[in-house]
Amino acid sequence: MTGLRERKKRQAHEAISAAAITLFLERGFDEVSVAEVAASAGVSKPTLFKYFPTKEDLVLHRVSDHQGEAARVVRGRGTGETPLAALHRHFLDGLARRDPVTGLNDHPEVLGYHRMVFGTPSLAARVLHHMALDEEALAAALAEGTDELTALLVAGQVLVTQRVLARRNWLILVGGATAEETYPSAVAAADHAFALLPGLP
Structure with missing residues (x-):
């Protein structure tokens, strides 16, 4: 029941x-x-x-469904896999299945959803709030293997990197490209971006 x-x-x-x-x-x-x-x-x-x-919650529950995802990926990684490798793999998996959170989904409703969220100040502000909570959760997961300051710095850089990649993918699709033809360059961009991130000591 x-x-x-x-x-x-x-x-x-x-x-x-x-x-x-x-x-x-x-x-x-x-x-x-x-x-x-x-x-x-x-x-x-x-x-x-x-x-x-709130009215904003009607839209942003799709964002909150991913709350704490990066922290879960780090804690659930395989033996011998570094936190950054796990996060990189998870982002690539998202690209492969065209997860809207990666920006690589060209369904008209998904494109419109992103345009609405980032074009509406109250929604954009709430997204930043969700990102701050995600950053805290990821930092806590990373801090289990390093010092608190390093964990905070790396968490912030990882989430900004993911946001930049997703925004870039969305802009390419809005410009008229398809998700299918953009996929190879999106993977290359993700590989390049994660290679730039600092490793944990």
């Missing part, structure tokens, strides 16, 4: 967010009210706010 209840909650969560993102992409984030989203999703405003405390 608990599993069914959780599944229904998850389905409602996804349905509300999907309705919201469809409206936001059609008309713009600031042009759509929460009441309109609730009506489109077939729920009341109080029910909507039970799932999503």
Whole structure:
């Protein structure tokens, strides 16, 4: 019974967010009210706010689903694999499966989603907040094998590198290239970028 209840909650969560993102992409984030989203999703405003405390959360739960991912990759790496090697491998895996978080996904909705997030100040600010939390989590994972300052510095550089790579991929796709034809250069860029990152002592 608990599993069914959780599944229904998850389905409602996804349905509300999907309705919201469809409206936001059609008309713009600031042009759509929460009441309109609730009506489109077939729920009341109080029910909507039970799932999503703020309007921004309707969009950014797709970002928060990746919260702490880099730290999990470091802690779950194979024996003998360095943290940077694990993070590099994970990013390459994301490119190969066209994970939207790598910027290498040319589905129109994904391209529009990125444009909306980075073109809306309140959403862009929340993304930076998510990045700060990710940086803290990654630094904590790295600090298990080195000193705190080094872990903080490396964590910041890794996440900025990933953000720059993803933004670069997105801009190339917005310029008219396909994900398929961009893939080889995206891999080369990732290899180059991770080679520039400092190793851990």
